[in-house]
């Protein structure tokens with residue numbers, strides 16, 4: 001029997017992209033899933049894409065960076081499925097622009113989405129996850145291994161997840177829950193994926209069709225592997241693994257390598 005059979009997962013930000021792919025992979029492995037996203041039409045389209053397994057899928061529309069909404073998401077999942085085995089904190093948005101050109105509001109927006117969007121569902125789900133001795137997995141990015149040019153709010157907000165994960169693992173060790181962190185590399189994106197521009201407005205990212213990226217399925221399979229093995233930390237892509245290894249031992253060398261390759265960060269396309 002699959003490890004995921006009849007286990008219940010909430011995936012925040014799962015109306016498209018990596019979150020939806022994780023949801024599909026979980027359902028294919030026997031799990032029951034609660035989808036989430038702010039835009040109701042997008043969320044319904046995601047739910048419809050799983051209509052052949054409709055009885056195993058529910059959806060809750062709302063912004064999980066808002067405490068009351070995150071509480072309502074957890075309550076809706078408990079009402080529908082009766083328990084929570086996995087919370088996957090997938091919500092996240094990226095930014096573009098060097099610090100000198102940024103409106104400070106970009107930092108606020110990114111911390112609101114990427115930090116509060118993980119913290120609110122985590123606090124709300126903890127009592128239920130303690131009961132099932134389940135998992136809370138935080139989706140981070142290679143931008144959190146070393147701060148990258150043009151991506152400071154994104155790097156800083158994703159780096160914060162590490163602090164939350166480290167504290168949570170120690171605090172919850174006695175409750176035997178699994179808390180994990182996954183550093184995802186450059187991945188294929190939906191055509192209308194947005195990021196926050198230097199002035200705080202929303203911009204649509206350039207296509208990655210010509211770039212070497214991981215597929216959504218590769219990333220979601222890695223997520224399921226981490227849940228199944230209950231591992232602490234995983235870093236995706238060979239480049240990401242080298243980066244993490246060098247950063248741990250020789251951070252100044254990593255800085256030198258980035259400085260030599262600055263042209264590759266023009267679009268900051270992480």
Ligand SMILES: NC(=O)c1ccc[n+]([C@@H]2O[C@H](COP(=O)([O-])OP(=O)(O)OC[C@H]3O[C@@H](n4cnc5c(N)ncnc54)[C@H](OP(=O)(O)O)[C@@H]3O)[C@@H](O)[C@H]2O)c1
Pocket residue numbers: 012013014015016017018019036037038039040042062063064065090091092093094113117139140141142184185186187188189190193194270
């Ligand atoms: N794509 C990459 O190359 C890459 C690389 C490294 C890490 N990551 C990380 O992987 C995660 C997913 O990335 P992605 O590329 O799949 O993103 P995406 O295509 O932009 O999808 C984000 C999803 O989250 C929802 N969402 C955003 N903010 C939300 C909020 N506050 N509350 C509820 N739902 C919200 C969006 O729907 P609505 O807008 O309708 O709410 C959408 O369903 C992010 O944490 C990202 O930082 C991505």
